[in-house]
Structures are given as C-alpha cells and as structure tokens.
Amino acid sequence: MTHPTVGHPAGLPDDPRADVTAPTPECPVEITLAALHGRWTTLVIRELLRGDHSYSELRAALPVMSDKVLSDRLAHLTRAGVVDRDRRPSWPPRVRYTLTPNGHRLGPVLQALWDWGAYGEEPRSTGDDPVGLRELPVHPKADGAARC
Amino acid sequence: MTHPTVGHPAGLPDDPRADVTAPTPECPVEITLAALHGRWTTLVIRELLRGDHSYSELRAALPVMSDKVLSDRLAHLTRAGVVDRDRRPSWPPRVRYTLTPNGHRLGPVLQALWDWGAYGEEPRSTGDDPVGLRELPVHPKADGAARC
DNA sequence: CAGCATCCATTCAGATACTG
DNA sequence: CAGTATCTGAATGGATGCTG
Numbered sequence: 001m002t003h004p005t006v007g008h009p010a011g012l013p014d015d016p017r018a019d020v021t022a023p024t025p026e027c028p029v030e031i032t033l034a035a036l037h038g039r040w041t042t043l044v045i046r047e048l049l050r051g052d053h054s055y056s057e058l059r060a061a062l063p064v065m066s067d068k069v070l071s072d073r074l075a076h077l078t079r080a081g082v083v084d085r086d087r088r089p090s091w092p093p094r095v096r097y098t099l100t101p102n103g104h105r106l107g108p109v110l111q112a113l114w115d116w117g118a119y120g121e122e123p124r125s126t127g128d129d130p131v132g133l134r135e136l137p138v139h140p141k142a143d144g145a146a147r148c
Numbered sequence: 149m150t151h152p153t154v155g156h157p158a159g160l161p162d163d164p165r166a167d168v169t170a171p172t173p174e175c176p177v178e179i180t181l182a183a184l185h186g187r188w189t190t191l192v193i194r195e196l197l198r199g200d201h202s203y204s205e206l207r208a209a210l211p212v213m214s215d216k217v218l219s220d221r222l223a224h225l226t227r228a229g230v231v232d233r234d235r236r237p238s239w240p241p242r243v244r245y246t247l248t249p250n251g252h253r254l255g256p257v258l259q260a261l262w263d264w265g266a267y268g269e270e271p272r273s274t275g276d277d278p279v280g281l282r283e284l285p286v287h288p289k290a291d292g293a294a295r296c
Numbered sequence: 297c298a299g300c301a302t303c304c305a306t307t308c309a310g311a312t313a314c315t316g
Numbered sequence: 317c318a319g320t321a322t323c324t325g326a327a328t329g330g331a332t333g334c335t336g
Contacts, residue, residue, distance in 0.1 A: 015266075018194075020191070021209065021211060022191075022212045022213070023190075027265070028262045028263075028266035029258060029261045029265060030190075030265070031264075031265030032261040032262070032264045033190070033261060035264075035265075036181070039171055040171060042171075042181070043168070043169075043171060046166075061169065062170070064169065064170045102267070105267065106264060108263075108264075109260045109261060109263075109264050110177060111260075113177045113181060113257060113260075114176045114180070115256075116176070116179075116180045116254060116256075116257050117175070117177060117179030117183075118163075118176035119250070119253065
C-alpha cells in the first residue's frame, strides 16, 4: 500500500492511482474530468443524452455557442470516446452525432454533479422537504439523469 | 415544461435549469464543476477527505504543486463552501484545513468521476471480473470514495 | 449543411521572490 | 509556519469570415 490512511480500509483494492501526488492522465478522476473539460461540454452531452442530433440541431439547441467551440467540443468528445459521428456521404452532407455506450454512462456522473450543486435548495413540484435533505430523484432511466 | 423531451418523464420535477441553453452559474452542474475547477483541486479535496491538514502537510502531500496554486485552491474551495479554515492565533501560526459538510458530500461525486474513468479496466486485488463490468466498490464510508 | 481558419482578449498555472 | 506579489508563457473561448 503506497499511502496507508483512513482512505484505504483493509481488504479493498489499493489502486496506486488513488495516491498520486500530481494530476496524471492515468488517474480515473482526471480521465473523466478531461472528458468533461471545457465550457459548454456538459450541455452538449445533455443534448445528446436526449437523443442523437445533427450539427445544426445542436447549434439550434445551444444558440449562443459559436461554431468553433461546438466543433471543438464534438471533436474532443469524439476523441474521448463519448460521442460517435455518423457521416452520410450525400448532398447536402448529413452528419448525426450520437453518444457511445461510454457516453451514456456519463448520465450518472452528471446526475452526481447535479445532486451536489442542487443540494439543500427549496423543493419545487415534487413537494416540500422542510429538512432540506431533498435530492433530485434519480431517474429510472439513466439518461434522464443528465440535465445541464 | 420548458422543453418536453425524453429527458422529462411525466411526474418528475421539471427544473428550468435542466434546459438552459448556455452555461449559467445557477445550474447545479455548473456549480459543482465550478467548485472542482482548476488543476490540483480534486487532489486537494482527496487529501482533506482523508482528514484535516495543515498548509505544510498539504504541501508535503502534493510536493509538485506550487505555493501559489495551493493557496489559490484553498481560497477558492473556502469561497465555494467546501473547505473550512481554522486560524489559531499563535506563534508559529497554526492553520488547519478541514472539509465542511458540503465538502464531505463531494466524496460520492469524486467516486462517480472515478467510476467512469476506471470503467472496463482489469481488476486488481479484489478478484477477477472477466466481463469487464467491474466498478470500484463503493466504500461504506462516503469519505473513502474519493481518491484522486 | 457542416464545418475549419484566423485573430484577439482573457484566464491560468508555474516559477521566483518576498512577508506577517 | 503560512502564506502573498509579480511575471510570463500557454491554453481557452468568442467573433468573424470562408469552404467542401
């Protein structure tokens, strides 16, 4: 064990990456943060969690984002194995962007991010929770988990 | 409902923030990403999840990080309500950094980030999982969840 | 339709040096 | 011990204009 602390209860796997002393590309947390990296990235993923889109549909859904940033994000997410790009050799060109299985697995991740940020707020349509312990309900469909 | 899609099963709260078309500071996902923002941030949080530390203990645990970045991160995390700073008026000055309750709640968030990044890898000491479906076990202690 | 090229302002992190 | 001040280079994102 590289760093025997309370973080390492006996019997659990001690992944050396859990003890890195610098941000390395091998650390799973860094891998995920790298995939989500950049402004607008989570919004693009949210749109794709709702279903596949063409480039112009994404642009319409996120009108403030510039073309440069949108194509940057799509290229980045494609390289990260999150997004799949379907080029249809036709005229006008048709391209459909879809999430890979790995991309769909980001649903729970975005849900966890949402939950932390939404914690302790006043409830809405779901009903009251005076204790302030309310979390947004985890949707049965993993896809429903991703919001923004 | 602002944007009736598959993302919004009937009966679930439809938070308008789930449909923002730009990265706003009110979106819970953005809030969390803002808290985690910056290189080294998750590593600082990991160290504090293991227990409270002094400034120099953090510096020793993360030796490559510069003083400037460390104090930047601690200030940022303090502003974000993740870290608590205990100044002891003595000589030499003693300061202890601890996680707030909110900070501890980042444990599951880091676990979700870890899980996505670690997915599909070969298992280690826990035993084999030929199917490749292994996830790192969720620790009983929420704190143990955070690694890097 | 689906983009890439270019330019520019801003932010960020690392290095170095200094202080209550 | 526990930081802050300053500088610099690199990375980022937004605006604009052009192409297969």
